[in-house]
Amino acid sequence: MSETRLHIDAVTAGYKPGFPILHGVSASVGVGEIVTLIGPNGAGKSTLVKAVAGFVHVDSGSISLDGRDITGISPDRMTEHGVAYVPQTDNIFRTLGVEQNLVLAAQRVERDRNRAIDAMFELFPPLREHKGLRAGGLSGGQRQMLAIAMALIAGPQLVLMDEPTAGLSPKVAQEVLQLIRNIASDNVSVLLVEQNAKAALRISDRAYVLAEGRNQHEGTGAALLDDPVIGEIYLGAWRRESA
Ligand SMILES: Nc1ncnc2c1ncn2[C@@H]1O[C@H](COP(=O)(O)OP(=O)(O)OP(=O)(O)O)[C@@H](O)[C@H]1O
Ligand SMILES: [Mg+2]
Known part of the structure; x- marks a missing residue:
């Protein structure tokens, strides 16, 4: 198990005070690790990444990088704290x-x-x-x-990427995922959001399944790929991709 770089601890956050989208979500990313967030539309995957990047207000809980608290730091100061964010669009x-x-x-x-x-x-x-x-x-x-x-x-020490393969052909998506794998092999930590769950799990060390703003499940990429329940509920839409 690699040393923890990003530590998200029981984060409750949302776009309006009093209307949380994330309810006590916890996750971590180790040094040089690729961790993927999967889950249905509206689960809060992008919101979690935006909370780490400083775009979404954290009501409670904390986010730390290499042991330093970065909760609530503004997005424009994230670079100096070693965090880079690649938005979806x-x-x-x-x-x-x-x-x-x-x-x-x-x-x-x-x-x-x-x-x-x-x-x-x-x-x-x-x-x-x-x-x-x-x-x-x-x-x-x-x-x-x-x-x-x-x-x-x-x-950066940590790169946050929201659906980097959206809109790409399976072949090009695969190339982008491989590129992300190379980035991580340089000891950069990656927190990835992917709809293309199967392909993403194949290059991920670990993954978290979010549903309705809560932690639902977690495991290694390989274990989640092999999990029949996860496969049925969350990876079904991508069966054609692996056919
Ligand atoms: N800018 C915003 N203002 C208010 N509510 C928002 C905003 N962006 C997202 N939401 C709401 O937050 C919830 C979680 O959205 P989020 O975008 O984090 O989901 P997601 O898991 O990334 O979904 P998708 O797979 O569709 O990208 C949804 O109910 C969504 O409507
Ligand atoms: Mg999203």
Whole structure:
């Protein structure tokens, strides 16, 4: 078991005071671990990730990173605390060039910015290849690659990703998931939300099932994939994907 990096402890949170969406949810992510949140629509997966990223007010409970309390820190200060968030939509500037997107993201980097951008081109060769292109002109998979690069550029300890494979073909989705696996092998911790549950569980160390804003189930990716009840209730929609 790896050392705990993110610790979410009994978090109750929501968009309006007195109307919690999450009811005492707990979860953790170890160093270099990929942990996936699965569950039905409206379960609170995105809300939990947004609570960690500082976008959703936490009414009670706590969130800590490497033992430091980060509960309630504003989203714009999360970079300095080692947290990067890749939202589900609008995660790149489509009208700007690929390189310009990285230049903007690098504004938050304290060390050598050009080197940080170069490092992203090393990691994602297709971005270098298309660096002059308008970001909106990239393929779906490349757009996600750019969004992930923009998150990684500041050297985060934890990356939060909300449905990075949404709208991608199974093949490209698989490539993006593999890329996420590579990121984690660099000791970056990843908290992932995925509708594409089966494919995500295959690359995940562990996963939590949320339902109606509560912890429902948890286990290793492999154990959840093999669990007939989980398979029936939560993975059924993806049977065609593994056929
Ligand atoms: N900005 C918001 N303001 C108020 N309520 C919201 C907001 N965003 C989400 N909700 C509500 O919070 C609940 C949980 O939504 P959330 O987006 O976290 O679910 P999810 O598990 O990510 O679902 P999906 O699989 O559809 O993405 C839902 O009832 C939703 O209507
Ligand atoms: Mg969601």
